[in-house]
Amino acid sequence: MINLRSIIDRINALLAEDTEASVTYAALEARLAIEKVVYDRLRQRHDYISHDQLKRWQPGAVVNTLLEEVDANVTLTSKLSMAKTPVKEGVRPEDEEYVELGTEIGFNPKRITKMWNALARLALHVRLPEHRDDHISAYGDKAQIRAKVAEVVEELERLAKGTIVTSGYGPEVSFECDCGETNKRRAELLRDGQHVHCINPECEETWKAIKKDGDDIEFERVTIPIECAGCKVRLDIPWRWLITMKPDQMANIGCHACGHRNHVKWQLAQAKPPTGEAEARPI
Numbered sequence: 001m002i003n004l005r006s007i008i009d010r011i012n013a014l015l016a017e018d019t020e021a022s023v024t025y026a027a028l029e030a031r032l033a034i035e036k037v038v039y040d041r042l043r044q045r046h047d048y049i050s051h052d053q054l055k056r057w058q059p060g061a062v063v064n065t066l067l068e069e070v071d072a073n074v075t076l077t078s079k080l081s082m083a084k085t086p087v088k089e090g091v092r093p094e095d096e097e098y099v100e101l102g103t104e105i106g107f108n109p110k111r112i113t114k115m116w117n118a119l120a121r122l123a124l125h126v127r128l129p130e131h132r133d134d135h136i137s138a139y140g141d142k143a144q145i146r147a148k149v150a151e152v153v154e155e156l157e158r159l160a161k162g163t164i165v166t167s168g169y170g171p172e173v174s175f176e177c178d179c180g181e182t183n184k185r186r187a188e189l190l191r192d193g194q195h196v197h198c199i200n201p202e203c204e205e206t207w208k209a210i211k212k213d214g215d216d217i218e219f220e221r222v223t224i225p226i227e228c229a230g231c232k233v234r235l236d237i238p239w240r241w242l243i244t245m246k247p248d249q250m251a252n253i254g255c256h257a258c259g260h261r262n263h264v265k266w267q268l269a270q271a272k273p274p275t276g277e278a279e280a281r282p283i
Contacts, residue, residue, distance in 0.1 A: 002040045004160040007033045011153055015146060020139040027123035027145050030152040034116045037107070037159060038062050044167050045070045048184055050197035052240075060113035067109075069189055071168035077106040080164060102164030112155065118148050175219040179203040183219075190217060197240065204241040226253070230260025237264075 007029065014026035038059040048070045055061055066074045081098035123145045129136055139145075174184040181200040192211040196219065198204075206222040223236035237253060245251060245266050253262045 001162075001165045002036050004033070004037075004156050007036070008153060008156050008160065011149065011156075015149060020142050023142050023145050023149065024123045024139050026149045027119045030149045030156075031116055031119040031124070033156055034112050034119075034152065035059055037112070037156075040165065041074055042066060044165050045074070047167065047199065048172075048186065050199045051201065052197050058113075059116055060109060063109040063113075069185075071170075071186060072189060073168060073170075075106050075109050077103065078166065078169070079103045080166065103162055104164055104166055105159050105162035107155070107159060115148065115152050115155070119145075119152070122148055173217045175207065177203060177205050177207070178221070179205065183207070185209075187215065187217060195222060204238050204244075206238065206240045226262065226264065228255040228258065228260055229262055230255055231258040233257040235262065 011026045011029045011033070014022045014029065017023075039062070042054075042062055045066060049065070053069070054065055063075065080101045080103075082101055083093075083096040083098055085097070087093075087096075123140050125140075126136060127140070168186065171187045172184050173187045173190065174182055176182050177198040177200065179198060179200050179202070181198055181203060183196060183199055185196060190209045190211070192209065194209045196207045196209060198207070207219040208222050210218045210220060212218060221236065222239040224239050224242050226235050226237060227233070228235055233255060235253060235255060242251075242264070245264075247266050247268070250263060250265045253264065254260070255262060
C-alpha cells in the first residue's frame with residue numbers, strides 16, 4: 001500500500017518554498033503520486049493479467065485495461081467486513097454482526113487522468129517558441145501550476161483515508177499453464193475467444209477462453225502448427241513466441257518426437273489469395 005501521507009507532506013513542503021523551481025518540482029511529485037496510486041491498484045491485481053497485455057503505461061490506459069479485463073470495480077470505494085462469529089445455519093448473512101476490516105477508497109479515472117495530463121502541460125514542458133525572437137521561459141506559470149498541484153493534493157488527501165487495498169472481488173476461473181503457473185481471471189469479464197497471456201514473465205504461452213453452455217469456461221492453447229521436416233509429426237508452437245519474432249530473424253525448434261531441429265524465419269513472400277477470397281487491398 002502506497003504511503004500517501006509522506007508524499008503529500010513532501011509536495012506541501014515544496015509548495016511552501018513558493019519558488020518557480022519548487023512549485024514545478026511539486027508538480028512532478030504530484031504527477032508521480034497519481035501514477036503510484038494507479039500502479040498500486042495494478043500491482044495488487046497483477047495475478048489476474050500478464051504484464052504483456054497492458055496496452056500502454058499511462059495511468060488512464062492502465063485503469064481502462066483493469067476495468068475491462070481485471071476488475072470492473074477497481075475505481076469504486078469498497079469496505080471489507082468480517083462476521084464476528086462463524087456462519088450459523090439458518091442465519092442470513094445480512095443478519096450477522098460484522099467487524100469492519102478496512103476501506104479501499106475509489107477515484108474518478110477521468111478526473112485523475114485530466115489532472116495527470118494538466119500537470120505535464122502546465123509544468124513539465126517548456127513552451128514551444130512561435131518565432132525567432134520569442135522568449136523561452138525557464139518555467140511555466142507558477143500560479144496555474146500551484147492551483148493544479150493543490151487540486152491533486154486534495155485528491156491525495158481523500159485517497160489517503162483508505163486503510164486497505166484489495167485484489168478485487170467476484171467469481172473467478174483459473175487454469176494451469178504448461179509452465180506450471182496458475183492463471184486466474186474474473187469470470188464476468190472474460191469474453192468468448194479472448195486471448196489470455198500466461199502471467200509467468202518467462203512463459204510465452206497464450207490461451208483462448210472458450211465459453212461453454214451455462215457458466216463453464218475452458219481454456220485452450222493458441223498455437224501455430226508446423227510439420228517436422230524430419231518425421232512429419234505436427235509441432236504446435238506457441239503463437240506469441242512466433243509472432244514476436246523480428247523480420248528475417250531465424251529460430252530453431254526441436255522436435256519432441258525425433259529430435260530434428262526445425263528452422264523458421266519471418267520473411268516477406270509473394271502470395272496468391274485462395275480461391276473465393278477477396279483480393280488484397282491495393283497500395
